[in-house]
Each structure stands twice: as structure tokens, then as C-alpha cells.
Amino acid sequence: MASIKMRAKISDGVTTVKVLISHPMDTGLQKDKKTGKKIPAHFIQEVVCKHKDTTVMTANWGAAISKNPYLSFKFAGAAAGDMLSISWVDNKGEKDSTEAAIK
């Protein structure tokens, strides 16, 4: 289940991390056009990114994040070749994680 694509690039000591996740991010408000029933809410609640054992970023999300979420942030204190790990968990308890080396 490779739902996460992450790329991290270091420049002048600052690492820029870009993440794309495949996820429906249903709000619970939308109706299924065929059945007329509401599509239940299904969205990512938490994304955690770690460098070594330090959490560099924790994102808490509501359903108002777009489908197939994109996320980008920057942090200092890493070196090229270091591994970054990222994981997400949604409101149904589904989760996924991956790792990428900083370039």
C-alpha cells in the first residue's frame, strides 16, 4: 500500500519536504449521485513526520483538506542522506507510512 509519495531536498541547511498522499478525504456531506445516500466521512486526521527520533511536524487535519492531500514544510537541522519517516492515520483507523532519504 504505497499511498505516500515524499520528497525531501536540502539546500543551505534547510530541508524542504513535499508529500503527496492518495486518499479520498470524504467530508461526510457529499451524496452518492446513484443511490442518493450520503458518503460517510473518511479523512486523514493526523500526519506525523520524523527525522531520526525527532518529530519535526505533526499535522492535524479536518475533512476540509482536499482529496489526495498535498503537504509541504521546511525544517533545519538535517543532513543530506538522513532518513525521514512519515505516517498518517485516518478517522477509520487506516494508516500507512513510508521513508525517504533527504537529497
Place this chain on the structure above:
Amino acid sequence: MISIKRRIFLKGSLATGAVGIAVSTGLLTPGVSLAAWSKAAFEATDVNGGAAALYGSSSMDKSDKIKIKAPDIAENGAVVPVSVTTSIDGVSSISIFADKNATPLTADFQLGPGAEGYVSTRIKMGKTANVIAVVKAGDKLYSSSKEVKVTIGGCGG
């Protein structure tokens, strides 16, 4: 412009794909807890309520050190790219609100030590509204807002 960036990004991601596969086959188990996820904040129906539930306070100062990059007119409310950059020192959290959404809080980013004051994501907006960025630095809250006109709403259907 956006699609070109995306293409480059996807290409770059393929290179690291092998590592990703190794991880997703079970070498790494995420120890995720949802302790930080505030149900009250995400279900609050106004910006002040959301901020109060999230930070314990809704008193914030307007700051011109926060820059919100978002389109003036969003053709599709389902995908509104928003970037927040701040030059305030000691930022511990950045949250993004869309004040006319049924539940205005869209996201809250807790930044660790060493993180720069920058986050970028894509949000859904029901209708034309102010995008409000709230930055927490030390014990104080700072905010800035930018109006985004939405031609097609993205929260229902």
C-alpha cells in the same frame, strides 16, 4: 504551472520508491496516537470557537509577519492551494481556517524544533471566504487573513 510542478515531484518520488516499498512491507510500524487531534476544534462552527478549542484562547493579534499565499479567485473550491509563511520567531504551530466553511478549522500543523515558519497544503472551501492563518509563537497567537473568491464550492454536491 501547478501541473508542471506536480510532474517534477512525481518523477522525483519514483526514485525513492524502492525504499518506500521496503518500508511498507512491514519494516516500520507507525506508533501513531491521536492524542493531539482535537475533536472540539475541528467541529467548532466559527473561527473563534475553533481557535479557543485548539489553543485555549481566541485572542490573537493581527500580524503583517504572516504571509498567506492563496489565489484571489479559486475556480474550484475543492482544491484551493494555500501556503503560509511567517517570519515570527519561535513558531510552534500554524493553523489554517476558512471562515465560511461549516467547520472553519481545516488544518493545524504542530512544528517541531528546527522547523521553519512555512506550511503549504490544499484545502476545500464551501464558498467565498477569508482564509485565516493563525500562528502560535511562545504563548501568543498571531493571525492574518486573505479573501479567496470561490466560483464552485467544494464541500458538498
